[in-house]
Amino acid sequence: MNFAADIILANAQPWPVKRFGIGPRDIAIGGGKILRIGERLTTDRATARSAQIVDCHGCPLLPGLIDAHLHFFAFVDSLLSIDLRPHSGVRSIAAIQAAVRRKAEATPRGQWLKGRGYSEFHLDERRHPTRWDLDTVAPDHPVKLTHRSLHAHVLNSSALKLVGIDAGTPEPPKGIIDRDKTGEPTGVLYEMGEVLAARVPRWDAETFEKGVEQAGQELAACGITEFVDATATNDLSRRQLFATWQARRLLPQRVSMMLGAGALQELGPRHALLPEPGLPPVWGIKLILDRTTGEMQPDPAVLTATIQEAHTLGWPVAVHAVEQETLEAALTAFERVLPGSDRKHPGHRIEHASVCPPRLARRMAALGIKVATQPAFIYYHGDRYLTSVPQEQLPHLYPIATWLRYGVTVAGSSDCPVVPPSPLRGMRAAITRQTREGSIVGPEQRVSLEEAIAMYTNGSLAPGAPADLVLLSGDPAAIAAGDLSHAKVQLTMIGGQIVWQAEGRRES
DSSP states (O other): OOOOOSEEEEEEEESOHHHHOSSOEEEEEETTEEEEEESSGGGOHHHHTTOEEEEOTTOEEEEOEEEEEEOHHHHHHHHHSEEOOGGGTOOSHHHHHHHHHHHHHTSOTTOOEEEEEEOGGGSTTOSOOOHHHHHTTOTTSOEEEEETTSSEEEEOHHHHHHHTOOTTOOOOSSOEEEEOTTSOEEEEEESOHHHHHHHSOOOOHHHHHHHHHHHHHHHHHTTEEEEEEOOTTOOHHHHHHHHHHHHTTSOOSEEEEEEOGGGHHHHOOGGGSOOOTTSOOEEEEEEEOBOTTSSOBSOHHHHHHHHHHHHHHTOOEEEEEOSHHHHHHHHHHHHHHSTTOOSOOOOOEEEEOOBOOHHHHHHHHHHTOEEEEOTHHHHHHHHHHHHHSOGGGGGGBSOHHHHHHHTOOEEEOOOTTSSOOOHHHHHHHHHHOBOTTSOBSOGGGOOOHHHHHHHHOSSOOOTTSBOOEEEEOSOHHHHHTTOOTTOOEEEEEETTEEEEEOGGGTTO
16 A cells, blocks of 8 residues: 555644544545554655645644534525624614614615624514614615524515515415514514525625635634535535535535425435536435424425435435424324335434423434534523523433433534534533533533534544544643633644644644
């Protein structure tokens, strides 16, 4: 075997420490893979003769971090939009108005203004903004604001007119048009993202591609080398977009994507879909299960039939189920399909499962259903949970320890742009269960560092594995003891290529 390396990451502390022991190692990389892990490889002429040497200064080196559930197009949109997130200082309706006014003053009249990330819980008024709030600061622009959850939007009067919503508009089948006492729309729309996506103009291609490049770098700065786009409205045309961006090096991450149920007929049997070089793989099918309108959507019979169709074709299904009632409905549908099936389990998942008592965790484990969870929600939204979630449900909120105890496979994710895409933040939240304000939510659900890292990685460092790697700052011994408080991403490598480095490392 040829051990001539392209790059040697010298003086690194490979993870897991228990396997490699405390002490520096060199990692030789070539052809996009890890070639060797050992000591003093930089002095081995056969290995190091033409290699770039990168001194890691004894810092911890992990496998690349994976975000199992984010929304890339929405993330790009958020980077191009007015930032209304609470941690950006937007804590009142007046602050929203000020941000929209500034953007309106810098934008030609008649062009759309878009803002993202507001949270009514963090606003002084504890309510959504309305069309009239926005009309006062942007009377000459259509405005669309998107809630932090992505499940609510606010339009001003100009935008409502352009998308065709007024007092006479009937309620959509899966959404709600909020109205005042006279029946006039307030501008607040629930679960109408698909409707608005079809009616609100998109960014032009050049602008959006700049956002794609920025998003790729922000993910790399978080140590993310791979992600799953879990957007239910994805179609095969978006697959081609991802391939184009990767080929042009705008997006360095490895990507797989979920598609809506409507893609099943086009996809056909999973085993018949041949790998297509350059195109990201299709993960499977995404279904949204919710009770926004008061009734379960989709109907349980339709949900079961869709899971059955996908399962028969060999495709995994990811069901968005947040509340306990929707989680129970999702598991019931899987129970109607899986036990009597002679088909191999393709890896079905529940997305979120925010409230999951042990009895539901046991059902999940019995079915072999995985869960994609968002530990960072505890940090960013935990203070709201403590005031809004019933006391009896708090011990079962994002119950990672319970899932692991019952043998449920848990994948870590961010649901970005709902919260920032930082796996390290998610790991810290899973380990400490600490909120932004310092409170603790469900201490019995804390997990170990090893368990937290396992949620965001695929295996461990080994010769022959893809050279998707993340170098952290910090004391290896402290990190091994579970202290991630000072750890930051220093370098991110994908397929043997350094795609991001912290400023202080650029001379390495």
